Amino acid sequence: MHRPHPHFARRFGAAFFVPALLLSGCAMGGDPPATPSSEVSAMQQRFIVRYTPGSAPERDPALVADRIAESARGAGLVDAKGMPGKVTWLRRLAVGADVVSIDPELDAAQTQRLLEALNAEADVEYAEPDGRMTIGPGPEMRMRGPAVD
Template sequence: MFQHLLARRLGAACFVPALLLSACAMGGDPPTRPTSEASAMQQRFIVRYVPGTAPERDSTLVADRIEATARSAGIVDARGSPGDVTWLRRLAVGADVVSITPELDAAQAQRLLDALNADADVQYAEPDGRMTIGPGPEMRMRGTPVE
């Protein structure tokens, strides 16, 4: 009786982790980036100002500073203005997330990032996008011949 009870409990205790591990190992096709995320990468940006600078101390200055940088980089819409720059939030690392409407095309987004990264008060600027684990570069297995 004791052995039968022990076997049932041990079987149940091993079944759940095995089920979870098999679900993790199944994998599937790599995720694709929907167009809405691609456009978000040209509409939302992460900017980290150097500690001690005015925009780093006061987040209300960030949108105006980025708008001025966009204007000086020549990024304008059909009306001749850089559009609306909206401060969204400050991240735990101290960087600010901003949104620009209307969204920029790829060349304008790159010009804005280049202009922001050239600013002495900016520690770094990058597009805001979802970070995921995806397929990496294809690696040759040890011992396989090089073609």
């Protein structure tokens, strides 16, 4: 009976073991699923805001932080001195939206008020919390038609 060469068996085994090990790490995941966009996390500090093309903040990112601070003030998000939290423009994304940070962090109710105020503005296409996106289970889908056993 013919026995395979020991080096061949080691190489062949390693060729399948290493990719399997790497794929199992991907399948395990490490982060919990992202919160759906309709729900707001307990504390929020960073936001993504996309202004309509041609609007002043879309043309000049230096105006974004001031516009968001005005929206925060309009939404009633002020401290004891009547000042909104510090709004800092961080960067413009490839899709044209701006990422901003608000310090101190907003609680869920404050975040909801700010997002509603921003999304109500005529020159805002959308505003949303900036959060980590991961692959996770999606919403439960109801099946249509007869049940299959």
